[in-house]
Amino acid sequence: MRVRVLIFGEAASRLGRSLDLELDEDATVRSLMGLLAGRVGRPLRVDDGLTVLVNGRNIALLDGLETRLRDGDLVVLLPPLSGG
Amino acid sequence: MEKTVWIVRDHLRCTGCRRCEIVCSLHHEGWIWPEASRIRIFMPFPGVEVVHLCAQCDDYPCVEACPVDALSVDEGTRAVLVDRERCTACGVCVEACPGEVPFLHPGDGKASICDLCGGDPECVKVCVEAGYRAIYAVEEEEDVNRKLFARPPLEVARDIAVNLYGEKGLEVM
Amino acid sequence: MPRGYAGRLLDVDLSEGRIGEVRLPWRTLEEFLGGRGLAAKILWDRLGDRWPKVDPLGPENLLLALTGPLTAFYPGARICVSGKSPLSNGVVGSTASTEFALELKAAGYDGVIVSGRAERPVYLLITDEGCEIKDAGHLWGRNGEETLRILNREVRGELSKPGRGLPREPGVIYIGPAGENRVRNAAVMAKLFHAAGYGGYGAVMGSKNLKAIAAKGAKPLPEVAAPETFKVLWREVHRELIKRDRFRRWGTGYGGYFVAADTSSEPIRNWQEEWHDERGFGGPHFQFKFWVKPYHADFNCTTSCMKISCIKTGRWRGDITDMPDYEMEAYLGPNLGVFDPEGTIHLSAVIDNLGHSGINAGNTMAFAAELYQRGILTEEDLGFKLEWGDVEAFDRLAHLIARREGIGDLLAEGTYRAALRISEWKGVDVTPYAVHVKGIEVGAHGIRSDKDYPTPIGYAASPQGGDHTSTTRDAYEDMTWSVFGDSAVVCSFCYHDPLIWEIARAVTGWDISKHRWCTEHGRRILTLQQALLLLGGPDVYWDPDRDFDNPPRFYEPLPTGPYKGMKADRETVERMKRDYFQAMGWDERGIPTRETLERLGLSYLDPHLREMRR
Numbered sequence: 001m002r003v004r005v006l007i008f009g010e011a012a013s014r015l016g017r018s019l020d021l022e023l024d025e026d027a028t029v030r031s032l033m034g035l036l037a038g039r040v041g042r043p044l045r046v047d048d049g050l051t052v053l054v055n056g057r058n059i060a061l062l063d064g065l066e067t068r069l070r071d072g073d074l075v076v077l078l079p080p081l082s083g084g
Numbered sequence: 085m086e087k088t089v090w091i092v093r094d095h096l097r098c099t100g101c102r103r104c105e106i107v108c109s110l111h112h113e114g115w116i117w118p119e120a121s122r123i124r125i126f127m128p129f130p131g132v133e134v135v136h137l138c139a140q141c142d143d144y145p146c147v148e149a150c151p152v153d154a155l156s157v158d159e160g161t162r163a164v165l166v167d168r169e170r171c172t173a174c175g176v177c178v179e180a181c182p183g184e185v186p187f188l189h190p191g192d193g194k195a196s197i198c199d200l201c202g203g204d205p206e207c208v209k210v211c212v213e214a215g216y217r218a219i220y221a222v223e224e225e226e227d228v229n230r231k232l233f234a235r236p237p238l239e240v241a242r243d244i245a246v247n248l249y250g251e252k253g254l255e256v257m
Numbered sequence: 258m259p260r261g262y263a264g265r266l267l268d269v270d271l272s273e274g275r276i277g278e279v280r281l282p283w284r285t286l287e288e289f290l291g292g293r294g295l296a297a298k299i300l301w302d303r304l305g306d307r308w309p310k311v312d313p314l315g316p317e318n319l320l321l322a323l324t325g326p327l328t329a330f331y332p333g334a335r336i337c338v339s340g341k342s343p344l345s346n347g348v349v350g351s352t353a354s355t356e357f358a359l360e361l362k363a364a365g366y367d368g369v370i371v372s373g374r375a376e377r378p379v380y381l382l383i384t385d386e387g388c389e390i391k392d393a394g395h396l397w398g399r400n401g402e403e404t405l406r407i408l409n410r411e412v413r414g415e416l417s418k419p420g421r422g423l424p425r426e427p428g429v430i431y432i433g434p435a436g437e438n439r440v441r442n443a444a445v446m447a448k449l450f451h452a453a454g455y456g457g458y459g460a461v462m463g464s465k466n467l468k469a470i471a472a473k474g475a476k477p478l479p480e481v482a483a484p485e486t487f488k489v490l491w492r493e494v495h496r497e498l499i500k501r502d503r504f505r506r507w508g509t510g511y512g513g514y515f516v517a518a519d520t521s522s523e524p525i526r527n528w529q530e531e532w533h534d535e536r537g538f539g540g541p542h543f544q545f546k547f548w549v550k551p552y553h554a555d556f557n558c559t560t561s562c563m564k565i566s567c568i569k570t571g572r573w574r575g576d577i578t579d580m581p582d583y584e585m586e587a588y589l590g591p592n593l594g595v596f597d598p599e600g601t602i603h604l605s606a607v608i609d610n611l612g613h614s615g616i617n618a619g620n621t622m623a624f625a626a627e628l629y630q631r632g633i634l635t636e637e638d639l640g641f642k643l644e645w646g647d648v649e650a651f652d653r654l655a656h657l658i659a660r661r662e663g664i665g666d667l668l669a670e671g672t673y674r675a676a677l678r679i680s681e682w683k684g685v686d687v688t689p690y691a692v693h694v695k696g697i698e699v700g701a702h703g704i705r706s707d708k709d710y711p712t713p714i715g716y717a718a719s720p721q722g723g724d725h726t727s728t729t730r731d732a733y734e735d736m737t738w739s740v741f742g743d744s745a746v747v748c749s750f751c752y753h754d755p756l757i758w759e760i761a762r763a764v765t766g767w768d769i770s771k772h773r774w775c776t777e778h779g780r781r782i783l784t785l786q787q788a789l790l791l792l793g794g795p796d797v798y799w800d801p802d803r804d805f806d807n808p809p810r811f812y813e814p815l816p817t818g819p820y821k822g823m824k825a826d827r828e829t830v831e832r833m834k835r836d837y838f839q840a841m842g843w844d845e846r847g848i849p850t851r852e853t854l855e856r857l858g859l860s861y862l863d864p865h866l867r868e869m870r871r
Contacts, residue, residue: 006833009710012708017823053731056833057732061775074836076712078712081734097552100553100556101554101555101556102556115484116329116477116478117476117477127425128409130577175419175421178421178422187422188421214495214499214559215505237423248549249567251575
């Protein structure tokens with residue numbers, strides 16, 4: 001299956017801002033994060049303030065890292081909140 | 085001479101967070117009550133924060149003036165203690181203070197003056213914890229300099245305003 | 258009685274000169290908390306059935322100044338100002354740090370509702386004894402410095418009683434000349450350089466002839482549900498805030514360089530660019546020459562992100578302002594083509610004193626300057642040249658806008674409405690140069706480089722439009738530091754997860770969990786705000802098919818810097834917006850569905866939204 005990943009913030013400089021990825025049928029957010037971490041060269045951790053949305057829904061409201069991905073999903077990675 | 089507790093104050097380092105008032109009232113009143121705090125931050129113009137509390141004058145004019153002997157000096161810390169049973173809320177101590185420091189409590193109307201929390205003042209703990217050190221406690225011998233700090237807050241504010249804002253400081257006060 | 262609350266609101270009708278009090282039902286407080294949430298609810302209850310007809314600058318509108326249950330308990334006490342916005346025609350919760358919030362609670366009130374319009378300028382004085390309407394003829398026309406100086410002296414004199422000790426100064430919110438003259442994006446000011454800037458509530462105060470509200474209370478803070486737990490948590494949250502060293506050291510005052518040079522998201526010359534590498538505009542050039550107070554804070558705050566600047570020599574001698582903070586640095590610096598710290602500090606002091614909102618007035622002035630650059634507005638139209646970087650020219654323009662003189666009268670309508678009028682006047686469509694969303698000028702954090710915190714739909718999908726303190730991220734986190742912070746009414750720079758939720762429970766005794774707030778209470782508030790925004794009127798209505806979008810400029814490629822060529826992508830914006838609306842339980846155009854309204858207990862909105870749905 002194919003998902004689109006949009007990446008914001010600092011991680012985008014290593015991964016690019018938009019990726020179309022071919023994933024296994026049983027892919028989850030956890031396996032996707034593992035795949036991306038491999039490309040960045042360091043772990044990508046949600047508890048570091050990274051927000052993950054699947055089709056606009058925060059994974060905290062879905063099944064967390066175990067959230068299953070489906071064909072055509074849009075996954076968005078956002079950096080921690082800041083600003084002022 | 086014996087060493088006594090005194091709170092060093094540096095108005096220019098005060099941020100105006102007033103955590104000193106919060107912990108003072110928690111200690112003395114059991115709840116957050118800024119108007120009952122024995123240490124009071126006057127803020128007559130933004131940036132001009134005046135740390136206002138008892139200076140422990142060497143001649144204690146407030147104690148001298150009290151007509152009912154409700155005020156006394158603690159033998160250890162040399163803080164002014166108020167006997168709230170005796171105090172009649174007459175306000176003579178307020179008038180006697182060269183720095184307009186004492187005030188009548190917003191609840192029971194009795195004279196309110198810093199008692200140094202028995203020697204380990206709560207206010208300085210939070211100020212030091214935050215790294216501001218606008219107030220901190222020392223143990224030193226009494227001296228005549230202390231009374232110099234008993235000044236009306238608006239007079240002190242004029243000095244601070246000039247220090248911060250130069251000539252403009254005269255104008256804003 | 259609900260815990261953490263004083264328990265009553267002042268209800269002042271300036272037309273009738275009537276002062277009353279209201280006590281809100283426990284259930285209403287639990288559902289809407291305070292501040293932004295409660296403001297939306299009060300506005301709906303009192304004006305909802307005729308919302309599109311209510312003129313934000315008419316006597317019918319309400320000016321609300323509300324605290325929340327955590328105000329003064331949680332670090333960073335703020336006041337939330339609201340009403341029907343003369344910019345968005347919806348509801349904006351606009352907050353500012355000020356002791357006014359503490360004093361109001363200490364006087365026994367959770368907030369003030371002001372309706373009507375006074376015949377002559379007045380101010381309100383609130384004490385433990387109640388509220389008085391007082392003459393403000395001597396304050397009208399005064400700038401921030403003068404207003405504060407006079408009010409502090411006057412109120413202290415009034416509260417003075419011989420032999421009781423020297424009374425302290427009141428907490429004050431006020432307007433400058435900009436608010437008095439109903440400049441649509443004028444701020445409600447506090448403490449000289451603090452502003453409730455978004456929403457245009459300075460103009461609402463001005464329309465009511467209300468110069469200021471001063472409060473001085475002498476009571477203890479209200480009781481809380483679990484005082485001993487609260488005391489422990491209070492010490493803990495401060496320990497955490499004190500660790501935020503970078504914030505405490507610099508505030509946001511180093512942003513003027515950093516946000517441009519690093520994240521390429523700073524407005525420059527009306528957003529024609531978002532990148533610069535002007536090191537002379539960097540933090541140290543502000544700090545070591547101008548900062549006179551390196552740590553400044555408001556009640557119960559140890560974040561102390563505020564630092565005070567003063568110019569002590571030269572032609573601008575005596576100017577006092579904050580750092581300036583990042584938003585002012587950007588909007589009154591590079592966005593006007595000014596790359597000189599001293600010039601930016603001067604403009605910041607001018608803007609504060611006039612009671613303009615720096616972000617919004619800075620946006621409008623840059624919009625005018627771009628029109629001048631393009632030859633659409635001319636020297637003849639303005640009466641002077643308006644070149645980028647000319648501090649004196651922008652100083653002059655700020656005064657003209659505040660007084661509504663000459664071209665200032667037109668620009669006083671805010672960027673969006675000024676753009677409509679200039680388009681008509683000049684016969685050229687100038688709306689592509691207006692950087693606003695739903696009438697609210699956009700904060701100084703761009704989206705084109707993707708490196709700053711606002712998402713591509715951060716402004717486009719937000720019921721508060723261009724407000725950078727309430728950007729849309731997702732249907733969960735939006736509810737935390739912005740919706741919860743504005744409704745509990747505490748500073749978002751003191752937000753600490755999870756301590757803020759633990760403190761909320763200890764103070765109120767209610768079962769407020771982050772999860773429940775983010776899925777129920779917060780969504781209820783945002784959904785109500787969205788409904789009132791959609792209803793809009795009377796001068797402007799937003800078209801969901803056209804206006805829930807970024808400013809056109811954000812679809813132009815960045816012309817310079819490391820992210821040159823990047824721009825907002827329309828397809829991404831549409832997809833993210835659709836996903837967000839769906840997660841919120843709104844339809845694909847952003848209109849809350851009937852099911853969502855029912856689930857959130859907002860069914861009473863349904864008849865008003867029915868016709869908008871396809």
